[in-house]
Amino acid sequence: xxxxxxxxxxxxxxxxxxxxxxxxxxxxxxxxxxxxxxxxxxxxxxxxxxxxxxxxxxxxxxxxxxxxxxxxxxxxxxxxxxxxxxxxxxxxxxxxxxxxxxxxxxxxxxxxxxxxxxxxxxxxxxxxxxxxxxxxxxxxxxxxxxxxxxxxxxxxxxxxxxxxxxxxxxxxxxxxxxxxxxxxxxxxxxxxxxxxxxxxxxxxxxxxxxxxxxxxxxxxxxxxxxxxxxxxxxxxxxxxxxxxxxxxxxxxxxxxxxxxxxxxxxxxxxxxxxxxxxxxxxxxxxxxxxxxxxxxxxxxxxxxxxxxxxxxxxxxxxxxxxxx
Amino acid sequence: xxxxxxxxxxxxxxxxxxxxxxxxxxxxxxxxxxxxxxxxxxxxxxxxxxxxxxxxxxxxxxxxxxxxxxxxxxxxxxxxxxxxxxxxxxxxxxxxxxxxxxxxxxxxxxxxxxxxxxxxxxxxxxxxxxxxxxxxxxxxxxxxxxxxxxxxxxxxxxxxxxxxxxxxxxxxxxxxxxxxxxxxxxxxxxxxxxxxxxxxxxxxxxxxxxxxxxxxxxxxxxxxxxxxxxxxxxxxxxxxxxxxxxxxxxxxxxxxxxxxxxxxxxxxxxxxxxxxxxxxxxxxxxxxxxxxxxxxxxxxxxxxxxxxxxxxxxxxxxxxxxxx
Numbered sequence: 001x002x003x004x005x006x007x008x009x010x011x012x013x014x015x016x017x018x019x020x021x022x023x024x025x026x027x028x029x030x031x032x033x034x035x036x037x038x039x040x041x042x043x044x045x046x047x048x049x050x051x052x053x054x055x056x057x058x059x060x061x062x063x064x065x066x067x068x069x070x071x072x073x074x075x076x077x078x079x080x081x082x083x084x085x086x087x088x089x090x091x092x093x094x095x096x097x098x099x100x101x102x103x104x105x106x107x108x109x110x111x112x113x114x115x116x117x118x119x120x121x122x123x124x125x126x127x128x129x130x131x132x133x134x135x136x137x138x139x140x141x142x143x144x145x146x147x148x149x150x151x152x153x154x155x156x157x158x159x160x161x162x163x164x165x166x167x168x169x170x171x172x173x174x175x176x177x178x179x180x181x182x183x184x185x186x187x188x189x190x191x192x193x194x195x196x197x198x199x200x201x202x203x204x205x206x207x208x209x210x211x212x213x214x215x216x217x218x219x220x221x222x223x224x225x226x227x228x229x230x231x232x233x234x235x236x237x238x239x240x241x242x243x244x245x246x247x248x249x250x251x252x253x254x255x256x257x258x259x260x261x262x263x264x265x266x267x268x269x270x271x272x273x274x275x276x277x278x279x280x281x282x283x284x285x286x287x288x289x290x291x292x293x294x295x296x297x298x299x300x301x302x303x304x305x306x307x308x309x310x311x312x313x314x315x316x317x318x319x320x321x322x323x324x
Numbered sequence: 325x326x327x328x329x330x331x332x333x334x335x336x337x338x339x340x341x342x343x344x345x346x347x348x349x350x351x352x353x354x355x356x357x358x359x360x361x362x363x364x365x366x367x368x369x370x371x372x373x374x375x376x377x378x379x380x381x382x383x384x385x386x387x388x389x390x391x392x393x394x395x396x397x398x399x400x401x402x403x404x405x406x407x408x409x410x411x412x413x414x415x416x417x418x419x420x421x422x423x424x425x426x427x428x429x430x431x432x433x434x435x436x437x438x439x440x441x442x443x444x445x446x447x448x449x450x451x452x453x454x455x456x457x458x459x460x461x462x463x464x465x466x467x468x469x470x471x472x473x474x475x476x477x478x479x480x481x482x483x484x485x486x487x488x489x490x491x492x493x494x495x496x497x498x499x500x501x502x503x504x505x506x507x508x509x510x511x512x513x514x515x516x517x518x519x520x521x522x523x524x525x526x527x528x529x530x531x532x533x534x535x536x537x538x539x540x541x542x543x544x545x546x547x548x549x550x551x552x553x554x555x556x557x558x559x560x561x562x563x564x565x566x567x568x569x570x571x572x573x574x575x576x577x578x579x580x581x582x583x584x585x586x587x588x589x590x591x592x593x594x595x596x597x598x599x600x601x602x603x604x605x606x607x608x609x610x611x612x613x614x615x616x617x618x619x620x621x622x623x624x625x626x627x628x629x630x631x632x633x634x635x636x637x638x639x640x641x642x643x644x645x646x647x648x
Contacts, residue, residue, distance in 0.1 A: 089430070090430070091428055091429050091430040091432070092430030092431070093430070094427060094428060094429075094430045095428040095429065095430060099428050099429070101429035101430070101432045101433055103432060108396055108433070109396070109425060109428075109429060109433060111420075111421065113416055113420050113421070116389075116416055116417070116420060116421055118389070119385055119386040119387075119388070119389020119390060119392075119393070119417055120389045120390075120392050120393040120396075120417075120421065121393060122386055122389060122390040122393055123389060123390035123391060123392055123393020123394040123395070123396070123401075124393040124394070124396060124397060125393070126390055126393065126394050127393065127394040127396070127397035127398070127399055128397070130349070130375055130376075130394075130399070131397070149385060150385050150386070150389070150416065150417075153381075153383035153385050153386035153389075154383075154386050154389065156381065156383065156386075157380070157381065157383060157386045157390065160381070307430075314431075315426070315427045315430065315431050316426070316427055316465055316466050317426070317466070317489075317490050318426050318431070318434040318436075318489040318490055319489075
């Protein structure tokens with residue numbers, strides 16, 4: 001891997017972490033309303049997967065999706081503006097924290113319904129296949145989504161029709177408060193793929209390089225017409241499920257601390273330094289640049305306007321072009 | 325003019341649109357090889373091939389999701405959900421995703437999907453295969469709802485639905501599939517939101533939906549003998565609704581009977597009545613009468629079901645109650 005690429009991955013992971021830290025502060029200050037599902041701790045999954053994708057590949061994201069959008073190239077300021085409910089946001093302020101559409105870099109949609117993007121990925125995969133393109137679509141969801149009917153209906157169809165999809169399960173061990181051990185009958189989420197004759201892999205979701213390599217293999221299979229892959233990325237959210245949740249009612253302090261020691265950003269940083277890929281000052285410089293990007297993002301969001309009532313009422317139906 | 329059946333009219337609309345636009349694809353359970361359980365999609369597989377005409381597993385949520393996903397990339401999927409009752413299997417995609425994505429993405433995405441379905445009320449199919457419930461979906465902004473009552477309307481409305489950039493529920497009536505009617509061989513479209521006056525009259529407006537339209541026309545014929553002049557209006561689409569035609573008609577006749585093949589409570593007639601109460605109550609010379617099915621699931625046994633569905637006699641009785 002080129003140094004440039006690996007530093008870019010580092011930069012994106014830091015950007016996601018700082019984004020969520022700033023977002024959390026602004027939420028606490030009452031500047032951001034509504035639901036907010038922080039991605040802190042899971043950065044290696046979004047960045048690892050998206051770094052294996054091309055710009056014209058697609059992603060479908062979910063409620064905990066800020067990291068996916070940043071990793072797929074959406075400028076942070078547009079996501080931040082969406083969180084503020086401003087018209088400059090990725091969904092013009094109409095969607096909110098759980099939604100993102102940025103077609104310029106292939107961010108199709110993110111859903112707030114757990115498992116809801118999985119059947120949609122089937123359709124995107126089908127469209128790619130019917131158009132005979134070599135694109136892929138990565139679909140992100142959590143461990144809880146694999147207990148929905150939508151998951152089972154969707155992956156069955158995707159595997160049956162050999163569609164170019166990477167199903168990325170971010171197994172952060174808890175669906176809100178319910179642990180995987182009390183909600184998943186299979187030995188692992190990856191094992192669920194056996195029933196659908198679909199390759200699957202358990203990946204260390206705290207290691208961005210490992211995630212990237214697995215995603216590259218999955219993307220290659222997909223591009224060759226060999227069908228979908230399920231990646232179970234074992235990861236952890238450092239925060240609660242949402243802002244109302246400390247994350248400590250159902251998890252022990254020891255457990256959280258143990259996972260925080262596996263922080264994917266620190267891990268990559270240590271690797272870069274110990275292998276002499278980058279110097280401390282280079283990495284500090286990136287950190288500083290990211291800080292500036294986020295300052296700018298917050299400023300942009302704060303200074304943007306709210307969408308108008310009139311714009312909202314026009315948003316329900318798509319008007320056909322007169323030309324046809 | 326030549327006569328064809330309601331089912332043939334739908335089949336023709338599908339064929340013509342598939343020939344016209346290669347982005348039109350058809351999916352559903354038993355629709356390809358078998359041609360649909362009501363033979364509505366017969367011959368499509370032979371003409372357009374298995375890529376564009378796809379049998380799916382019994383996965384209603386994945387069927388709608390797949391259609392939605394493909395629509396995001398420019399396809400115009402027409403999917404069949406075998407019975408309207410089965411909409412409850414795909415409520416997430418149908419209600420939470422399909423009509424909201426254009427809105428939630430700030431207008432960046434469109435979802436031109438047609439969901440064809442039928443209701444079998446009157447075929448002695450029991451409580452789980454008889455339901456007609458448009459009012460559920462009238463309460464979901466973002467969905468068109470077409471309820472054709474003749475072969476001519478079925479063809480023209482379906483062609484419009486397929487070219488329309490927003491999602492449509494296209495509700496066919498199984499009892500009408502074999503009904504013959506005049507259908508022009510020349511191409512035509514029927515716009516959404518434009519009611520059709522099926523019979524002119526001055527004493528009472530009968531707002532009739534789907535299967536009820538023919539019964540209302542028959543009742544009007546009968547009432548003519550008693551010198552009661554009935555204006556039967558067929559909304560053809562419930563969303564968008566041609567309020568203007570409804571209100572004008574009530575203003576002209578001063579009386580309104582609503583005939584609908586769904587449960588009375590919170591059914592279509594409840595909304596129609598409310599519109600008149602809000603916008604034309606001063607023009608009413610008599611109370612509004614609703615003729616609907618009882619607030620019960622449909623029974624199987626023939627004598628009870630025959631009494632359960634509003635008949636020509638029920639319509640006559642309702643009219644006579646307010647026209648004196």
